[in-house]
Structure formats: C-alpha cells, structure tokens
Amino acid sequence: MPSAAAMAALGDIDPVHARLFAMRGLAGPEELDYGLARLAPVSSLDNIDEAAELVIAHRERRIIVVGDFDVDGATSTALVLRCLREFGFGDVDYLVPNRFDYGYGLTPEIVSVAAQRDPALLLTVDNGISSIEGVEEANRLGIPVLVTDHHLPGENLPEATVILNPNLPGSAFPSTCLAGVGVAFYLMARVGRMLEAQGVEGAAKVPAKYLDLVALGTVADVVPLDHNNRVLVHQGLRRIRAGRSIAGIQALLQQAGRQPARCVSSDLGFAAGPRINAAGRLEDISVGIECLLSDDFDTAMHHAGLLDRINSERRDIEATMRDQAFAYVDSLGAQRWPACVCVYDAEWHQGVVGLIAARVRERCHRPVIAFARESDELLKGSARSIQGVHVRDLLEAVHAVKPELIVKFGGHAMAAGLTIAEAHFAQFREVVAAQMARLYPDADFSGAIVTDGPLPGEALSLEFARSLREAGPWGAAFPEPTWCGDFTIEEQRVVGQNHLKLRVRPAAGGRAVDAIAFNQAGPAYRGTIQLAFRLDVNEYRGVESPQLVVEQVAEL
Template sequence: MLYSKYEWRIHPAESSITDRLAQDLSLSPIVASLMASRGIQSAEDGHRFLHGTFELTHDPYLMQGMQEAVPRIRKALEDREHILIYGDYDADGVSSTSLMIHLMRHLGASYDIYIPHRSNEGYGLHNHALDWAHQQGVSLVITVDTGISAVEQIAYANSLGIDVIVTDHHEPPETLPEAYALINPKLPTCPYPFKGLAGVGVAYKLAQALVGEPPEEWLQIVSIGTIADLMPLTGENRVLVKHGIESMRNTRYEGIRCLLEVSGVHVEQVTAVNVAFSMAPRINASGRLDHAGRAVTLLTTEHREEAERLAWELDGLNKERQQVVETIVEEALGMVQTRWGGREIPPVIVLAGEGWNVGVVGIVASKILERFYRPVVILGIDPDTGNCKGSARSIPGFDIYAALHSCRDVMDHFGGHHSAAGMSLQRDRLEEFERGLHVYAEEALDAEHLIAVCDADLEASMSEISVPVLEQIEQLGPFGMANAVPKIVFRDVVIKDVRKIGKEGKHLKLRIQQKRDVMDAISFGWGHLADILPVGTVVDVLGELSVNEWNGSRKVQLMVQDIRASYQQVFDYRGIQEPLKEIQRWRADLEPHLRCPAARSAVVYAKDSHPEIKTQLYD
C-alpha cells in the first residue's frame, strides 16, 4: 500500500452555483466549479473576476501617510534635494527599489539607492548607512519594503536632520517610528481597503499618488515582487499582477527579457508561475549569495549587453545557491536524527549551524518543513561573534510572527508575516529561544494542525479534460497565493508506462489511463517511485493540469503532486546480496508514503534471510 504524502481534502462547489455560472458565462462545468470554489457565486462576480480592470483598485490617498508624503517628495524635487531610496535584499525589496528608480528617473530627481548586504549588515535600516547618506548630502530617505520597525534608526536620522518616509507592508510593531510619514496598509489606523499589498505594491501606490497614471510597464516590476513575496493574488493584487504579466509578454525592459530567456521561458508566454519558479529564485540568489544591487541593475538597465551579462550571472548564482541549500539541508536532517532519533519531534523545529549561509536559511526552513510538517526555524551562527541570523517558515494555522513576538525579549531583532519571518539573537540564548517557541506552540497548536493537508478543488474524470478546457482554466489566473493553480484528483487510473527521467533519474514520468482516455504525467523529485509502481498498478493521483507543446502539437499533461495505491503491495527481495541495505534505502526514499504505522508494505523473504528485515519494516 502506497500512502499519499498528504491528506487530500476536496472542496466541491455547490452544483446549483456551478450550473448557473456555466450557463451565464458560457464556461465548461469544470471551470465553473473551479470559479465557485474560489467564492464566486454570481455571473457579475465571475465577469469581474475574469475581466476586472483598474476600477477594482483603490485611490492611493486612502492610504494613511500619503497626504504627508507626496508634498514632502514634491518639495524635495523642487528644491533639488538629494533623495535616498533605501530597500531590502529579497525579490520584493529589489522590485521595490527598481520601481522607485524608474519613478525617480521619471520625475527627474537627484537620488541614490542603498540596499544592505544580507550577511554583512542584515535586514533593516542601519545607522552607518544613515551616516553615509548624511555625508552624501541626503535630506530625504524613502524606505521601500522595510522601515516600519526602525524606531531607533529613524530617531537617529531625525537627529541628523534627515526626513524619513517609510513605505512598508510588514506587520507594524507596538511602538512605531517617528517618521515624517508612515505608509503601510497594515497600520491599525490605516483605512486603505486592501491589506495584502507587497512592499512593491505600496511603492506603486506612492508612484500613483505622485504621477497619476504610471506607465503600464511599471506593473511588470510590481508583478515580480508581489508574486515572489507570496502575497495573495486576490483583490487589487490580482489586477496589478494580471496587467503586469500581460505587459511582460511584450516587455521593453532588457533585464526582464534576458532573465526570462536565461530561465528558458518564452517571453510571449510568460505566466505568474514562471515568475515564481524561474525569475524570482534568480533575483533572490543575488541577495542571498552576493549583493542585491546586481539584480536591481538588471531590472533597471537599458542596455542589452549589460542585461545579458547580469542575467547569466544571476543564473550562475542560483545554481550555486541550489548546491549550498542541498548541503545545509543534509546537515540539518542529520541534526534532526541526532537530536530526536526515533523520539517524537517537537512542535517547532529549531536548528542552528556554524557557517550556514544566512542567505539561504529560509529556503532550508521550507524544505525541512515539507519533510516534517512542523514550523521550522533555521539559523546560521557566526562562529566569531556568536550572532545568529535566521528565518522561520510556518504551517497553516500557526502564526509564526505571533510566536516570535512571544519570545521578543530573547531576540535582538525580528519581523515578518504569519507564515514567514526573520530574526537575530545571540548564540547563548538559543536554548531559551527554542523553549519559548515550544511553550507558545503547546498552547497554539492542535494535533489537527500537524496533519499535512493538500486541498484539491475537485475530483474529475479524464474524459472531462481537454486542451480547450485548459485554455478556459488559464483565464482564472494569474495563479499564486490565495488563487492557487487548480488541483484535481483522478481516481482508479492505470499506469500504462513508467520511467525515471532527468539527472540521476530523480523525476518520474508516467502514462496513465482511465477507461479509454490516456494522459501523460510527470512528478518532479519522485523518480524513486518508479521502483514500486510497475505497469498495471492502479492508483489515485492528485495534480495540476498543463498543456505540453511539442512540434506544434498541444496535449494535456498532469503535473503530479501526490499519488497513492490503495492496496497491499508485495516486493520480493530474494536473491539480492544485501537485502537489508536495499530495504533501508527503500524505506528512506518512501518514508513520506509510509505514514500509517498500522499497515506497512510487506516483503517476501526466505527462512535464512536476515531477521533484521522484519524489524526494519515493522518497527
């Protein structure tokens, strides 16, 4: 029996709503059901969802602080003051900074930019950077994607005679900085209707307030930061990103075009998914392993040659980043085994290692979370100073920002969202920090929170799926957070062909059949399952649909997210010289699919086989 990695929860829509949407909007039943599952209940709502434009966005002056910020910036422009744009090193910060560069150029401003180095300086506004700005004659600092927690630093800027306008979207602390203006939709007193803007989205609202109707191509930059920072693609974000992606398909930005080409994406066919999995990692790699300024230059250069060079450099950094992540993940998994072995893993996993690159600890945290389905904190320790910098990733139902807030006295600094956060603290407080998170988690986490769940939109038969239906599904995009790529379950499909593909056979390619319908399917990273899914195996699969284009032919393809076989499987290892070693490898590969201790897969062995085999399988 091959268990699914996740518990599948299917959320079918009401048939009456589905039927009405299908008829009124001329949609297939599948697409109408997907719309209904996204909360759309009327043809009017459906038309707005499919075709909504800028009437669904909001007046930037509804945002608190805008009335103060705009006149101050206009005065700086009139008086030729030197302005500093202060950003962050992640993809949202890079996008925000890049957008402000386009704005400053448009306004003819005298400006400079500053992005701190992730490893050498860390997140946020820094006094030494303000000293440098003061020496350069800066009298106005505009922060993007940062600053809402910089109480002491902004007080220092004020003492230097520098005004600070903060644009940010992170959770505001209890004590706010005394800036010239604070622009953040999450401020408790801010009446702005949409709270889910990325840092680049807030910067764009400032640009709107200053120039009225910004060039549409600026939305390309907004799209990158919004998608990369995992902001919900609903409401205003959906409109901004949708128009940004459409503009990107005809981009005049040399950096965006080159980055897409290096990523293997056809520019005219780019989607939000391409931005998330191809562009964003390469942009983030700049700030993780080098300095984010390289990515900013890429997004703002007007020269093709420079754009090509920088795009290839970011691609190389991303490959290096992948190797660094793989090494740290292996070390982190070893720590889990050493610390807890066969014992129960705690509700929050906290791991710290000397020399771990702090630029990638967030990615490592995500991978450890995926393995154990627990909130995870990964920290890199500076062996010389004892300073620890880390990132946290959380599961649905557990607010990691609130958890960190409960331990605020232990840390030097922290910030973030309910699902992801960053922090710094001293090495000698790690144990206290870990205990505090465990205490908070014991109260906040229930057993049901620790069940790995995959939400599926609907169950369908393969006969209902076709290329025209997929083309209608694509109209529901852009896909991302809060508007996920539809996940569909197909039951009782027969494996007609199975093989490993890719480097070292890491990926799985299947050909599956249901009655007379046949479909190709691919699962990345699950090549090991080819050993236990012989031709003829009947399985249930959960996945995302896509169109595979080859030599002018377009066919439906399933990107498998999970798979299960609902009957006992028997494997014969007689004749293998080292059966115990083989079975240990087998179990290590299949651990996520053996989550039910009551019904492990069986093995046939002869009388003189190793007794340890039985222990290994049924312990």
C-alpha cells in the first residue's frame, strides 16, 4: 500500500486512481502528462544525427527496408516506408525474410536477395543488432547498412555504417524500453526535422501522423510501458479514436469486431496485433505490411479479411499443439516440473511455438521454451519468462557453460529465440534447468496473482469502469488494475468454445454484475467464490455496462 505522501505527490486526483498510480511507481503528476512534448528528446538518442544524415544522403537512390516477421517489424516497416515516401524519397521498398526460408534478421542469404535489387542503402528495422555475418556480407558487396533495432546487443556488434539502438553500451538515452517501431519513429522524426531545415515544407510533421502504427507495434511487442512509451501509445490511441488512423488499423479493428472510436491498448494487443502476427507465423508477413501501407479502405479490408482467415488457422494449429504440450507437462506432475520447462514435438509448427511457450508458462508458472523442427538437424525454440527471470541472460549462462549447445540466440528479459541441434535437445533441457536453478534460486513459481486489493461494491459501476479505461494506456510494466473480492453466484453458463459467463453479486451486498472468464469453462461453481478480476466496459447492441473480466476463480 503506497503512503499518503506518495499518493498526495500525484496531485489532486481521485484517491483510488492515486493509489493505483503510486503502486505502479509514479512519483508526480508530470508522469501522467502524455503530451508529445513529454517525449524524451529526439536528439538524445545516440547516433540519431548520423543515422538521419545517412538516410537523407540516399534520398535520390534506392533504399531497401529490411523488416521482421512480427507486428513490431511490420509496423516499423510501414512507418518508415510511409514517412520516406511522404518526404519525397522516390525509390523505397521493403524486404522481410520468410522465417521458414531465411530465418530471423539480416542474414547473409537475405543480403544476397536484397542485392539483386541493387540497393544503395539497407535499413533494418526491429532487427540487425545480432546480424554480424549479414552486415559483413553487405560490406563485402559495398552496400552500407543502417541498423535500427531495440533488442539487447551481444558481446560483439555488427560493423554497420550506423547503429541506432537505445540499448547500446554506454547509451544515456532515458527510454531503453522503446520497441523497434519506437526507434524507427525517432529516426523518422529526426529525418523530418532535418529535411524541414533544408526547405522541405511540412516534413517535420509527417512522422506524428503515424503514431497509430507506433502504438500498435509498441503494445503488440509487449515492451515495458515506461512513461516515454505511454506517451507514444496514448498519442496513437488518440488518433485511432478520432478517426485519423491509417486505413489498415481501422480495418483490422473492424474485422475483429472492435470499435475504433473506443479503442484501448488491449484492442491493439489482443485483436489487431494477433491478426498481423498470424501471417508472420504461418505464411508471409507481407500481407500484414500491405494492409498497413494501403490508403484505400476497401483494399485494407481485403487484406484484413485474409489476415483474419490466417489467424483462424493459427488458432486451430495452436489448440492442437497446446493440448499436446499440456498433456506432456501434466504427465510429469507439478512436483517434477524443472525450474525451466522445455517442450518439443517433431510435428509442431515452428511459427506457433512462441504462443505454446506462453500457454505452458501460464500453466506451470515458470520459464518455458517450446521447440519445433527447423530442419532435419536443427530445432527452433521460443522462450517465455516470468517476472524476475531474464530469459536472455539465462540463455547467455547456458552458452557460457556449454557453448556447443546453442547455435544462436537473442531476445529480451521476457522473451527470446534460439536455435539448437536436435541431437542436443535432451542435454540442453538439463543444462537450462540447472542454470535457472543456479541463477534464480528464489524464483516465484507460485503463479499467485498480485492484485490492487478489494474494490468497494459501489465502485462496480459503469462510471468507474470508464474511468479505468481512460486512465491508461495499460500494458507491460504498467498493468491494468486487477482487483479481488468475494462474490455470490447468481447465474453461470458456458459461452463460445471455452468461456465461462457469470452473473455475480458482491458477498457484502450491492448490485449484481456480469462477469466473463475466458478459457476457464469447466467446473460448476456454487455459493460464494473469490475472484481476481479486471473491471471493464462491455458494449452489447449499443448499451454499455460494467463487466468483470475474471483472471482467476477460487472456491471458498
């Protein structure tokens, strides 16, 4: 519970909101100011001037943007292409490696493909910091490379012409949590200002038009929402709600049944984002990028429909893999779960293993690495972690003691990717569990949900639910409020495929309220239960009402 002084420091705001913000580490009202003027200065990002000058020097020549096959990569690619074209650059195109043919990043093979288009500059977005061999190949071919990335650098850096990354060693930039699209936005902002100074009227205002792309990529990549990222997401959501977003985002939201005028960060993270990601997981992310590049709404809706179909296929594949993974870990028994769980099946789809790692983590409450076959001899793995465990550092520790076990790896604190030889899977599984136990002996595997405490019955209102929606943007490291309380069940039924719909009343008295527990159908509850929940606004046929989104149910 924050102190009265900490709450008072936030200024004259509602006490419940003051408590929420203080519990999330906010120290003053300036941290609730999400105006663009509150962004960390563009000029404070290391190497930003050199990067912008390099781009401008190639405005009359061919630039190829090399992206990544996820939402962050797709939004970064679309942002850079849209800005450069609007700046007047005449020859800008993109290339995204197909994950099944080329793997991740600027590999030597993808450089060879790019070289066939005779580029004067390769500009990576959301990748490149680990592409040492790829940059070497570009240098051998005489093609300069501008790396823009946000992933943590390894011990060695690629010998690119310029590297733009807030996580470079020695960087003083105050927001190391920028997503790849955030780094791309900073670069385009600096290019726009330089061009404006050179007489290109209106160039400085162009990048802000695409803050909706920045919001989508930032939320979908699940980077921590520090103050700088909250400014970017808030501004992007404002554009979407005001009807000033690009056609692709409008189409994706409508395809998902979400109203752009009511858009919040969870709509980006759980509705628009997964549809783009599905293309990168199963087929080719290009259809997602083309959706984000289209200015014609009908064309964007066509692409959004394709993405929706691919996403439905992804759900089916994921469901089968998830059931198989659950069967495996359940067969072990909770008492035999290692400190880091590894799951693998030779028939699994490599594009979906990240989702399986996340689902198994939710079941086992510990770091999980899911593997699928990449080739006859190699496995591709995707890791998902828990709070307090830096999974990239964990892989670094494995590489330090047994370097032969990992072919390559990279990532963040909460997510990472790696490649290993299939013959080394059993040994890797043992070594990563041992290193996890050594590095994090006090890791919390309980799965306990940390809540913001009980919510008074009178706060279960539409007015308060609306105020919580407007208090965001919520996201990673700035979580949406989760409450707890005892409720009496009045009604319950299963809706959809696996969702539990409830009508409950606070045990202490008060009005009844609807509740939905996604993917939690199963046991029938009776009497009084304890819920951990988020309070949201549900809209049905134009009528809004408060609704509890249940995270966990416990019988009393």
